[in-house]
Amino acid sequence: MSTRPSRVGIAIGDPNGIGAEIALKAAVAVGTRGAARPLVIGESFIVDRLCDVLGLDAAARECFEVHSVGALSPTDWKPGLVDKAAGAATVAYAKEAVKLHREGRIAAIAAAPHSETAVNASGTPFNGYAGLMADLTGTPRDEVFLMLEARGLRIVHCTLHESVRTALGRLTPALVEAAASAARATLPLLGRSDPTLCVVGINPHAGEGGLFGDEDEHITRPAVEAMRARGWKVDGPIGADLALSERKHDAYVAMLHDQGHIAVKMLSPKGASALAAGLPILFSSVGHGAAFDLAGKGRADASAMTDTVALLTRALGASS
Secondary structure (H helix, E strand, O other): OOOOOOOEEEEOOOOOOOHHHHHHHHHHHHHOOOOOOOEEEEOHHHHHHHHHHHOOOHHHHOOOEEEEOOOOOHHHOOOOOOOHHHHHHHHHHHHHHHHHHHOOOOOEEEEOOOOHHHHHHOOOOOOOHHHHHHHHHOOOHHHOEEEEEEOOEEEEEOOOOOOHHHHHHHOOHHHHHHHHHHHHHHHHHHOOOOOEEEEEOOOHHHHHHHOOOOHHHHOHHHHHHHHHHOOOEEEEEEOHHHHHHHOOOOEEEEOOHHHHHHHHHHHOOOOOEEEEEOOOOOEEEEOOOOOHHHOOOOOOOOHHHHHHHHHHHHHHHHHO
16 A cells, blocks of 8 residues: 555544544545545445445545454444444554554544444443544643634634533633643644744733733733744734634634534534644544444435545645
8 A cells, every 4th residue: 555645544433323434425525636646544345335326336435445453343333233242343443543653654644523322331431532642642631622624714712511610710821821721732744834923811801901801810811822922823811702703813713612613603503623632643533422323324415524634635635
């Protein structure tokens, strides 16, 4: 198998979901644009079956290559079922992708959706790809943050799946700086060297000088001042609505889940990429789930996966 520096590996995620289908659709879409052929990481028998379902002819199959892992037997492949065998396979595909990256056979990883229920049922503690990839690359988990990207808008999140009350209790200048640092580590991999960042405020209008709460005076403003002292190009805190509407920066540091997710998903409801910022490798999943109800039917929307593979391919081209 030939090695190309700009090749993206696509792990198929939960094999019982839509992962393999959207991986194939994305691989064909990107492969036909003249980029290095993506490497689909999963099971050859699943790929063969879905190629038939999707009606992919020989020319389409030439747009990608397949790396069969052997983590799931044909008898354990049950499209539409949340199952521990598929959960174990999901982890195996991610691990294999990291191994292939270390060997220089791929230069970036795109991962199709997982099922946290299935993975945990398999005996692996799991709360998403970011933590798993941190462990696999030897990166402290508290240095890895979710960065959503859609149509050039990039937002890294300080907090995610927790109540607003809990999130506010965890926000500190150090946490804001850590999220910004993760973004700065990943943006050059996306072709954005010496990036500009904007820290959005916690409160409306970033607190309006304390009129709408003093959290920004104690958290976001000191963080911005500390980052500027390091020589980073950082603005803020600026109210989220103003900052995100102006689109003047390479990336934005959001305090809360909805600040970032709503903006990205309004911009591109089906095309968001979910990058793990702060890793030493370029890794992204997608902003949706495994859609077990659509598994194996050939009807899954591959927009997000196609955009993600294309994003990684462009980034590799820019950095080569």
